[in-house]
Amino acid sequence: METGYIPYGRQDISTADIQAVVDVLQSDWLTQGPAIPRFEQAVAEYCGARYAVAVSSATAALHIACLAAGLGPGDRSWTSPNTFVASANCAHYCGANTDFIDIDPKTYNLSITELAKQLEAAHHRQQLPKVVIPVHFAGQSCDMAAIAQLAQTYHFTTIEDASHAIGGQYRGQPIGCCTYSDMTVFSFHPVKIITTGEGGMVLTNRADLYEKLIRLRSHGITRDPNLMRGLSDGPWYYQQLELGLNYRITDIQAALGFSQLQRLDEFVARRRFLADRYNQLLQSLPLILPYQDPNTNSSWHLYIIQLAEADLIRRHRSIFEALRQAGIGVNLHYIPVYLQPYYQDLGFSHQSFPMAEQYYQRAISLPLYYGLTESAQDRVVATLKEVLQ
Numbered sequence: 001m002e003t004g005y006i007p008y009g010r011q012d013i014s015t016a017d018i019q020a021v022v023d024v025l026q027s028d029w030l031t032q033g034p035a036i037p038r039f040e041q042a043v044a045e046y047c048g049a050r051y052a053v054a055v056s057s058a059t060a061a062l063h064i065a066c067l068a069a070g071l072g073p074g075d076r077s078w079t080s081p082n083t084f085v086a087s088a089n090c091a092h093y094c095g096a097n098t099d100f101i102d103i104d105p106k107t108y109n110l111s112i113t114e115l116a117k118q119l120e121a122a123h124h125r126q127q128l129p130k131v132v133i134p135v136h137f138a139g140q141s142c143d144m145a146a147i148a149q150l151a152q153t154y155h156f157t158t159i160e161d162a163s164h165a166i167g168g169q170y171r172g173q174p175i176g177c178c179t180y181s182d183m184t185v186f187s188f189h190p191v192k193i194i195t196t197g198e199g200g201m202v203l204t205n206r207a208d209l210y211e212k213l214i215r216l217r218s219h220g221i222t223r224d225p226n227l228m229r230g231l232s233d234g235p236w237y238y239q240q241l242e243l244g245l246n247y248r249i250t251d252i253q254a255a256l257g258f259s260q261l262q263r264l265d266e267f268v269a270r271r272r273f274l275a276d277r278y279n280q281l282l283q284s285l286p287l288i289l290p291y292q293d294p295n296t297n298s299s300w301h302l303y304i305i306q307l308a309e310a311d312l313i314r315r316h317r318s319i320f321e322a323l324r325q326a327g328i329g330v331n332l333h334y335i336p337v338y339l340q341p342y343y344q345d346l347g348f349s350h351q352s353f354p355m356a357e358q359y360y361q362r363a364i365s366l367p368l369y370y371g372l373t374e375s376a377q378d379r380v381v382a383t384l385k386e387v388l389q
């Protein structure tokens, strides 16, 4: 059997990926060259979205998506507590506030029932969110049709945080198609489905948002005379129309992303195979295995188990530690965001979102990545069985 440390996730880089990067290094452009639009167009086409804007990270993507949605001081953005901090932080970058919607105990995504209830209450208080950021946790889509209906009723902008979910589907359509949202964000961090080292992307079908996103990515500057105030001074001229950022990705990264995208279906197929295999190997253990909504087809960024018995739940931490000690790189996705000291200082308190906290006390992410061998997976399962006894 496989020995050595098994991480919870890792990238897979082929010789074609390496060559793609080398080709850019030997070309005329290291950044702002042809590799970026090629990568953007390829992702947009894969997902069936009209526009794509590649940026330096998903965090940057979430930030400019919130800015493009007009989020500013006094506004509110809502997201899931069961996510990486970036899904909530992006509102604060814009001077807005965040609130959370507790999770559905089956899917671990934000609960649609709870969202509907909180929207109704916020409507009466006249404190509706301007933006809602559903997170497709572990690669499984939220119920986007239901969210789209609520967006129509309550007039919020929907930004899908699909950092986990490129390659997944919802109701037969690729995640990223933006049929049920205004924008979708992907992450290309090395633990995610495909990687550019660091990198992210915003997809949208709306031309107005696309124009804003392009400008916000690069200082708020345009070189398009049609968008300028007054006339152009000449061929050197550009105008800064608003306060943007430097969130550009490089051609080096975009070339890696384009090459990785050619392997996306293969990556996801392998993850699905390994997830199915976990399902079979773990079925007789006292665990809750990942529920899959029949409307979704997950990209399986994460494979999460929950401890199902009271004595095991009490031993959650020691089970986790024993697995790490045995070289199994388990992880925990996620510490409820509002329990972070930064959010506690903003006034959030323990037990505000009981489902997210209950989940946090029971969950363990098992290793899952393209290069995970079956023998390594067998070792994860054997070690887990031992530790649970």
Ligand SMILES: *Cc1c(COP(=O)(O)O)cnc(C)c1O
Pocket (backbone or CB within 6 Å): 057, 058, 059, 060, 083, 084, 086, 087, 135, 161, 163, 164, 186, 187, 188, 189, 198, 199, 200
């Ligand atoms: C990874 C991740 C992010 C941030 O992605 P970066 O590319 O590292 O900025 C945001 N949201 C979720 C849900 C993530 O998993």
